[in-house]
Amino acid sequence: MTASNLHTWQSLPAAQQPEWPDPEALRSALAELTSYPPLVFAGECDQLRARLAAVARGEAFLLQGGDCAEAFDGVSADHIRNKLKTLLQMAAVLTYAASVPVVKVGRIAGQYSKPRSKSTETRDGVTLPVYRGDSVNGFEFTPESRRPDPERLKRMYHASASTLNLVRAFTTGGYADLRQVHAWNQDFVRNSPAGQRYERLAKEIDKALSFMNACGVAPEEFKTVEFYSSHEALVLDYETAMTRVDSRTGELYDVSGHMVWIGERTRQLDHAHIEFASKVRNPIGVKLGPTTTVDEALTLIERLDPDREPGRLTFITRMGAGKVRDHLPLLLEKVTASGAQPVWICDPMHGNTFEAETGHKTRRFDDVLDEVKGFFEVHRALGTHPGGIHVELTGDDVTECVGGGDEVLVDDLHQRYETACDPRLNRSQSLDLAFLVAEMYREL
Ligand SMILES: O=C[C@H](O)[C@H](O)COP(=O)(O)O
């Protein structure tokens, strides 16, 4: 793969791209981005591919999660720590309670662009461009803020760099040390039912660690955590500007994140996003909604993983709780019969969104759980591996999804509804989900 054929996507239709009003400003921002250092190293992407290959073989479980849309003003130590803490707690639950190695991937350090159902938004008779993520325009409903501004692509790079820097510091500098399992459970979550359940599990982990310590075993793996970044590769100009030739191999890598995925709205086989993804060596995810046909899934494999390399391709199914049991079996059966071995994970969020009577976009925790259950049932019936979950979550105590052990009611939604786009699980709902998924995994 050479840099010269990276641009082939530009002759194809590209859905969901911003309409930048000033082409010269765009060119200048992209030229600057092209000169910036990579955010991740190609060798790390290869390492993640190897970890995902273990998931594809049924030897590990993928936990992918984070914000629906990261925001520039969310780049603070507290926000980043809380998100990471949530993922570390979920991973501890899954590893200990389901006895499976967990590959940890954040929707983090690059998740700044959103595909939208409509290109405009109307309020009180005023129509403006829709908010497409902080990489494109502002959330505030004013003409100035909603005007796409390519300078934001540079801010996205810097916000991703600061986030990743802190994540690397936390995960290798002692914060993610397994002996900190209790410390991750301080603050508001501690007294929730999930927090209390977690505390009991953390005590067991402590005991196991003390026992191993007494036996003279203190593996380095307990002190640091391998953690990877991922985001939707949506704004192709940005992703292209962040793609580099790997000096070791001469191959192209999108160095804006370790893993990138193509969304449900941009996975058309003859469109630009799949063409772009086919050119880079990163692990690639593709969202598969309920309308996905067997032919589409097989062609995606042909386009993105022609060598059938385990770990290269992850199918992220997001069918909806009411559809997963009907739509997933045929896809899974035919893809497996074709000899391909993608990783299959379940996004139980995007097929289960609805508008509550209060006007908030929300999701029911029970629907989220039911979709994961359906996903596990289908895999169990076909003898394939339910490889992981992909969740929109936050470490903060928000009220965006209804239900969970520390129940959020529809009437509570207005209290701390902070998302810029879709509703996320809060920390205790995320922990609830991890415990329930661990139970499902144990029963396989
Ligand atoms: O996260 C997914 C999509 O970007 C989101 O669901 C689109 O939301 P919309 O239907 O409000 O545009």
Ligand SMILES: C=C(OP(=O)(O)O)C(=O)O
């Ligand atoms: C837009 C998203 O999901 P989907 O493409 O599945 O709708 C997302 O995960 O942010």
